[in-house]
Amino acid sequence: MSTHRLIRFTLNGVPSKAMVSSQDTLIDLLQNQFDLKGARESCSQGLCGCCTVYLNDKAISACLSLAWFADGAEIRTIEGLAQGETLDPVQQAFIDAGAFQCGFCTSGFIMMTKKLLEENPHPTEEEIRHYLVGNLCRCSAYPEIIDAVKALSRRAG
Amino acid sequence: MSDLNPSPQIGRSIPRLEARAKVTGRTEYVHHLRLPGMLHGKIFRSTMPHALIRKIDVSAAAALEGVYRVVTIDDIKTVLPHPYYGPAFHDQPVLADGKVRFAGEPVAVVLAYDRKIAEEALGLIEVEYEELPAVFDEMEAAESSTLVHDELKPAATFPDLQHLKGRRGTNIALDYKLRRGDVDAAFAMADHVFEHEFRTQQVMHIPMEPFVTVADVVDGQATIHTASQGPSFVRIEMARFLGLPENKVRVKVPHLGGGFGGKLYIKLEALVTSLSLLVGKPVKISLTMEEQFFMVTRHPCTFKIKSAVTKDGKITARQCRIWWNGGAYADIGPRVTQKAGFTSAGPYDIDNVWIDSYAVYTNRPPAGALRGFGAPQTAWAYECHMDMMARELGLDPADFRRRNILRNGRPQASGTLLRDADIELSMDQVMGHLNWSKPFDHGNGAVRRGRGLAIGFKGITAPTTSVAIVNLYGDGSCALYIGTVDMGQGSDTVMAQIAGEVLNMDAAAIKVIHPDTDVTPYDMGTLGSRSTFHMGTAVRLAAEDARNKIEELARDLGLPPGSNLPVAELLRKKYGMQAGNIIGTGSFIPDYEKPDSETGQSRMATPFWGVGASGAEVEVDMETGQFTVTKLINVADIGVPINPKLAKVQLSGAGIMQYGFTTTENMIFQNGQLTNGSLADYKIPSLLDMPRDFINEATQSRDPQGPFGAKGAGESTTIALSPAIGNAIADAIGVHLLDLPITPETVYRAIQSVKSAKAGA
Numbered sequence: 003m004s005t006h007r008l009i010r011f012t013l014n015g016v017p018s019k020a021m022v023s024s025q026d027t028l029i030d031l032l033q034n035q036f037d038l039k040g041a042r043e044s045c046s047q048g049l050c051g052c053c054t055v056y057l058n059d060k061a062i063s064a065c066l067s068l069a070w071f072a073d074g075a076e077i078r079t080i081e082g083l084a085q086g087e088t089l090d091p092v093q094q095a096f097i098d099a100g101a102f103q104c105g106f107c108t109s110g111f112i113m114m115t116k117k118l119l120e121e122n123p124h125p126t127e128e129e130i131r132h133y134l135v136g137n138l139c140r141c142s143a144y145p146e147i148i149d150a151v152k153a154l155s156r157r158a159g
Numbered sequence: 160m161s162d163l164n165p166s167p168q169i170g171r172s173i174p175r176l177e178a179r180a181k182v183t184g185r186t187e188y189v190h191h192l193r194l195p196g197m198l199h200g201k202i203f204r205s206t207m208p209h210a211l212i213r214k215i216d217v218s219a220a221a222a223l224e225g226v227y228r229v230v231t232i233d234d235i236k237t238v239l240p241h242p243y244y245g246p247a248f249h250d251q252p253v254l255a256d257g258k259v260r261f262a263g264e265p266v267a268v269v270l271a272y273d274r275k276i277a278e279e280a281l282g283l284i285e286v287e288y289e290e291l292p293a294v295f296d297e298m299e300a301a302e303s304s305t306l307v308h309d310e311l312k313p314a315a316t317f318p319d320l321q322h323l324k325g326r327r328g329t330n331i332a333l334d335y336k337l338r339r340g341d342v343d344a345a346f347a348m349a350d351h352v353f354e355h356e357f358r359t360q361q362v363m364h365i366p367m368e369p370f371v372t373v374a375d376v377v378d379g380q381a382t383i384h385t386a387s388q389g390p391s392f393v394r395i396e397m398a399r400f401l402g403l404p405e406n407k408v409r410v411k412v413p414h415l416g417g418g419f420g421g422k423l424y425i426k427l428e429a430l431v432t433s434l435s436l437l438v439g440k441p442v443k444i445s446l447t448m449e450e451q452f453f454m455v456t457r458h459p460c461t462f463k464i465k466s467a468v469t470k471d472g473k474i475t476a477r478q479c480r481i482w483w484n485g486g487a488y489a490d491i492g493p494r495v496t497q498k499a500g501f502t503s504a505g506p507y508d509i510d511n512v513w514i515d516s517y518a519v520y521t522n523r524p525p526a527g528a529l530r531g532f533g534a535p536q537t538a539w540a541y542e543c544h545m546d547m548m549a550r551e552l553g554l555d556p557a558d559f560r561r562r563n564i565l566r567n568g569r570p571q572a573s574g575t576l577l578r579d580a581d582i583e584l585s586m587d588q589v590m591g592h593l594n595w596s597k598p599f600d601h602g603n604g605a606v607r608r609g610r611g612l613a614i615g616f617k618g619i620t621a622p623t624t625s626v627a628i629v630n631l632y633g634d635g636s637c638a639l640y641i642g643t644v645d646m647g648q649g650s651d652t653v654m655a656q657i658a659g660e661v662l663n664m665d666a667a668a669i670k671v672i673h674p675d676t677d678v679t680p681y682d683m684g685t686l687g688s689r690s691t692f693h694m695g696t697a698v699r700l701a702a703e704d705a706r707n708k709i710e711e712l713a714r715d716l717g718l719p720p721g722s723n724l725p726v727a728e729l730l731r732k733k734y735g736m737q738a739g740n741i742i743g744t745g746s747f748i749p750d751y752e753k754p755d756s757e758t759g760q761s762r763m764a765t766p767f768w769g770v771g772a773s774g775a776e777v778e779v780d781m782e783t784g785q786f787t788v789t790k791l792i793n794v795a796d797i798g799v800p801i802n803p804k805l806a807k808v809q810l811s812g813a814g815i816m817q818y819g820f821t822t823t824e825n826m827i828f829q830n831g832q833l834t835n836g837s838l839a840d841y842k843i844p845s846l847l848d849m850p851r852d853f854i855n856e857a858t859q860s861r862d863p864q865g866p867f868g869a870k871g872a873g874e875s876t877t878i879a880l881s882p883a884i885g886n887a888i889a890d891a892i893g894v895h896l897l898d899l900p901i902t903p904e905t906v907y908r909a910i911q912s913v914k915s916a917k918a919g920a
Contacts, residue, residue: 045838050838080182102181102182104415104647106368135847137846
């Protein structure tokens with residue numbers, strides 16, 4: 003049996019609250035109560051990275067995280083990256099490199115790429131491959147994803 | 160691929176029309192769709208591979224608080240007396256009908272407003288089975304008295320399967336034949352005869368957006384939102400299924416999170432539509448990743464291939480016998496059996512060819528189309544066979560191929576002449592990247608190196624039709640109404656480029672209306688590399704029709720020729736205000752001749768040829784069997800790439816997918832039970848798996864029949880990749896692997912078999 007509880011959190015910078023059940027995942031919360039569709043459940047095992055969001059600035063699998071634990075947290079999703087019409091540089095780099103096909107995994111890749119470059123602005127190709135290995139792209143736009151990250155690295159000077 | 164063709168729209172790598180939506184997470188997928196009052200369905204699945212259902216007890220599940228209803232086939236039959244579907248055979252019940260035919264088959268559905276409650280209720284359903292003998296292997300099933308189906312029931316949609324109607328006592332759903340020349344005489348006269356047997360494994364598409372359908376049937380009208388590659392097919396088949404005219408069935412498809420051939424024909428649509436009809440509410444079923452493995456897969460096959468060769472390396476005859484493991488329901492397997500069958504002797508100029516290709520029912524999850532319609536499985540056999548023969552004959556594998564390669568203007572095994580197919584050029588480009596003419600260091604210690612190449616081709620499903628509408632509005636802006644589904648391949652963008660080229664408009668300013676059968680005209684399906692060629696031509700014709708109408712309107716308005724007034728002004732002159740439309744239509748069906756049912760011979764068996772060549776270099780640890788593909792090359796003839804960047808990601812993406820099917824992906828069964836049906840245990844390629852040196856390119860070519868010289872690109876690099884790697888491994892270790900996938904274990908065993916053979920000698 004599930005029980006419900008009111009939680010408070012910041013969602014893409016906006017103070018928010020929601021009633022969540024003890025079974026709800028973070029994906030359930032984002033999709034069902036806030037209509038945010040960028041983080042997506044695919045493998046449901048934390049293996050594909052399609053559901054990647056930031057919880058207190060850490061990249062996590064939202065399909066495995068209980069909404070309950072987001073109480074008091076800061077949540078950031080792909081929808082929170084662009085500043086109005088201006089895309090985040092990582093989003094723009096993915097367009098420029100053509101780093102996606104169907105787009106279902108793209109949010110997760112962009113979220114992880116941002117984290118990678120925060121931690122390591124000039125990754126080698128091996129470092130890119132290792133850092134993003136937890137994100138799967140079945141269309142396999144992998145060469146273009148590497149191109150996008152390399153272009154961002156070059157731009158970081 | 161650089162932008163070689165400096166025309167206004169064609170040959171330009173513009174970004175995808177939907178690029179911003181995709182990087183901001185706003186792309187519309189059925190995955191996210193919720194309708195007011197919608198119920199979620201969760202599927203209870205069979206635990207037995209083959210059994211009679213004695214009793215289904217749903218009472219405890221139905222009693223769970225929050226469960227709306229639990230549905231079995233008996234409930235469905237109260238509204239649909241014969242709830243069977245399928246593209247080739249009407250052999251599949253929407254829920255098991257007294258019998259289950261594979262472990263994982265849907266038996267019952269729980270409906271609830273809350274998906275989690277529906278899931279919880281699944282655990283309360285109890286089914287009593289009477290287990291039946293089961294058959295899993297295609298060779299065994301072809302001969303077995305254990306029958307998966309009592310009687311064959313071909314669908315009316317494929318007239319060439321009607322002769323199978325009512326056939327009983329067999330698991331063979333289709334026997335395809337091709338006969339050319341006198342094979343027996345050629346074998347009798349041959350200097351050498353080689354015979355080998357190859358096998359491929361069962362794999363799955365794994366679209367990242369799992370299968371999903373939302374159906375809303377109310378007042379005799381059905382609206383189906385579905386992640387489908389074939390909205391027109393879904394409408395026609397669901398209209399038949401519901402006994403409604405086509406105009407009462409509306410099928411809508413937004414973007415797809417991957418398809419790869421899995422989301423074709425009828426999948427969840429039949430079940431979800433039945434449920435909505437039964438309860439009178441919108442119903443959604445969204446599969447989990449684990450459940451996808453029970454929806455559709457790629458056929459495993461056994462391929463026995465035999466060739467007659469002269470002492471100077473000319474192949475004079477080839478016999479191919481292929482058994483396709485289609486699983487419990489035929490899906491589109493009979494088409495795979497035919498289409499892959501007819502090219503299964505490979506891209507070689509052989510006078511005497513004998514092909515038997517059998518679709519076989521077994522008690523495994525169903526198999527259907529997966530990026531190549533069977534061509535990759537056949538190429539694994541015929542291209543490994545080529546290298547094995549070359550080795551025996553002491554010939555260079557590329558040279559042996561060149562002595563036999565099929566060239567433009569020569570008849571393929573079906574009698575259809577090869578045309579606009581750069582098979583040899585593709586091989587040459589691969590050889591160039593491998594420095595084939597230079598000596599190669601194989602190493603001599605614990606690590607050995609090898610290189611290999613392979614070529615392949617495929618025919619395109621025919622005859623198929625595409626219809627397009629180009630609509631110019633009062634302000635001159637343009638929308639394209641097409642049934643092609645953009646599942647990531649970039650069809651929206653490419654079609655806009657084609658329309659833009661004809662209408663002299665910026666492609667990025669054209670709106671592509673997504674498939675909605677109430678709005679967009681007929682298209683056979685987004686499959687088999689056909690869209691750019693077929694729909695691309697229909698779009699070109701529709702845009703030309705619109706252009707002609709613009710000129711006509713200018714003449715009617717009394718304007719001098721060449722006045723080139725913008726469309727907005729023409730319409731304003733005609734209607735006195737911003738109003739009206741100019742609508743151009745185009746439809747396309749390529750030339751085709753149905754192959755003879757006894758000999759498979761046809762003057763025109765395919766609208767164009769898909770062509771791919773691959774090359775690989777590998778390093779093998781001779782002590783452990785671990786191997787690394789250090790270099791991988793794919794070259795395809797795709798005609799003129801409309802959008803070179805999109806074409807390239809198609810080529811490399813298909814290549815990496817096939818790399819998974821070559822090295823890691825394998826659905827493993829024990830007594831009919833899938834043991835690794837999740838991404839934790841079934842490994843698809845990640846960034847770390849992609850070879851470090853990875854080259855993908857197209858030949859510079861042009862298909863004069865295609866729109867602006869283009870042809871399809873979605874499958875070409877899947878065909879020859881596996882045998883290129885297999886041949887490279889064999890070059891390194893001195894022995895050929897006969898089965899896919901190639902794993903460190905199979906390589907190790909092969910190395911050991913050579914060692915023990917040497918020790919025994």
